[in-house]
Amino acid sequence: MIDLHDLRVVYPDGTVGLDEITLRIAPEEFIVLVGPSGSGKTTLLRTIAGFLQAESGALRIGGEDVAGVEPEKRRLGMVFQQHAVWPHMSVADNVAYPLKRAKVGRADIRRRVGDALDLVGLSGYDARRPDRLSGGQRQRVALARAIVANPRVLLLDEALSALDEPLRDSLRRELVSLTAVQRLTTVHVTHDRAEALAIADRIVVLSEGRIRQVATPEELLRAPATAQVASFIADAGVVAGVVQDGRVAAPTLSMSWALPEVELVGPAGGVVDIAVLPSAVEIVPPGTPGSAEGTITSVLFDRGFFSITVSLGEHSFRANLAGQRPQIGENVGVIIRRPLVYGRQ
Template identity: 65%
Template sequence: MAAIDIQDLTVVFPDGTTGLSRVNLEVAEEEFLALIGPSGSGKTTLLRTIAGFLQPSSGSLHIQGRDVTRVPPEKRRMGMVFQQHAVWPHMSVAANVAYPLKQAKVARPERERRVREALELVGLGGYGSRKPASLSGGQQQRVALARAIIADPRVLLLDEALSALDEPLRDSLRRELVSLTRRQGLTTVHVTHDRAEALSIADRVVVLMAGEVQQIAEPAELTRRPATAQVAAFIADAAVLEGSLDDARVTCPALGLSWSQAEVELIGDMGTTTGVVQLAVLPAAVETLPPGTPGAVPARVASVLFAGEYFSLTVETESGHRFRAAVRGPRPRVDEAVSIRITRPLVYPA
């Protein structure tokens, strides 16, 4: 049985805007799922619908086999942590964490015991008497997390819960969060706008665009084989170009390049497709070479960023198309002339 089972979920707002369109999704017990997509893609709408803050226009939502489509949020046994810490400044840390148990009329000795355990779990043992104003941003977010898990939720929902924190604090809390959810056996749904974060912490990633699910995949599969050219552009900074396909070759007229079908990655149901296709060129498929290299495309360096073990380049061809590439060695110069070679582009039906 799936922890969360969503079938044909649609949300249409009062002004007629479609927030979600026939979303189907199953989340396994104890799975850590990330929702990602551009602004307005529907990821927060989906999370708030799972939480019960939004009512779907159609479709169904089951939590551990129970239909909760019309069940109010407080009866869904879910914990939720928002981007802003949402701790009450007039209450002590312990009172903040104890609030859900107090609302549930749990006896005081039991509340105090569980508050101590929850604070220890998030690394705040001994902080119960302090006020939130005396805590750092990361510590306040830990308080919010302790409050979310103290009532033994079936599902933990995270809405940009780490995005307001600075690095390296964000990285540290990200690691602790993954460990905590594993130890507690929590099913977790995490909304983030940070692609690297989603890929690094999730068991699977859901890519949403315009209220529709574009792909659900494990991180390695998502980056290696994006389902559409648009997903490739969003997830992996792929350049997307128009091309043509015939029985033998794939051609990109804008660059004057062509490849045999054995030299490209055909993705999706190509069927008997001939004619116009979309090409997605991942950064790993772009090799930067000296200017004037035979068979390569002339280009110039448009931008350079240091990325640890390599330099991340944006290169622009004479046709105005831009590609990402990784280069090791000396730092390239902006406006430096180069050539690029493209290998194994991804090919999608247009």
């Protein structure tokens, strides 16, 4: 169990890294931290690890208040983006390092190193040097070193981002399986939204040092808490709107919807944000009644359909199309159905 309550981190230059972070992570839960650059996700991970100290608030791991406890004494395993294996050591010596520091007996070290290498698929690689390993194998060594001392929490800082696909996908699957089998509580930082949605039990979305939403992947896609979360996670286009006389209007789009035709997220009155998910955008032939005139500005193939960007004046929206490949510059009709409407705080 990890408990964070009103955690606040301020850097020496006065920049607020984390602001009033309150979060409870259950034992054996796989949590993924996501957010734009500078959102605070790495700051939060490094604070849990003990590399950064909070100015105020509380942080407890396994019921223990770890304020002021040095990183190496927190019983955490950590894997970084770069493999961080020592080139002058064999695979076995790399993995054994934390056990040797803890003065574990030689026989126990050999057994535990062998078990850890077997778990990450590197059985028989004990004597190899890192320069004889692939990038994926070096990252497996780093993972084995992180789990060999039976940590109470595993922390992953962009641990897969340096790997190429499909190796990254393969290791991602192995990681989820390994943490489940080992019953590890895991906190993983990634900039990859698809990765977060694929592997997390719950996702923590941060921006400007604050938590904006904590939800399962399914909940996050179905009901983003704010227009900004909808934009970051689900590629929603966001426009300003106004609620008046039982309708929601988007003046810059020259569109409006009756209140029963939108999804209201919380109370909405006066000025609102309108978030348009790709699933809400229907592409129709130009001139179709009720449609707006749009122009396709980008086309990407995405496993069975085309992900397009369509421009409507000053705004752009994502949409998904099946069938024949659309063309950049093609004029189309656009109908937006059931946008998400958020009252401004």
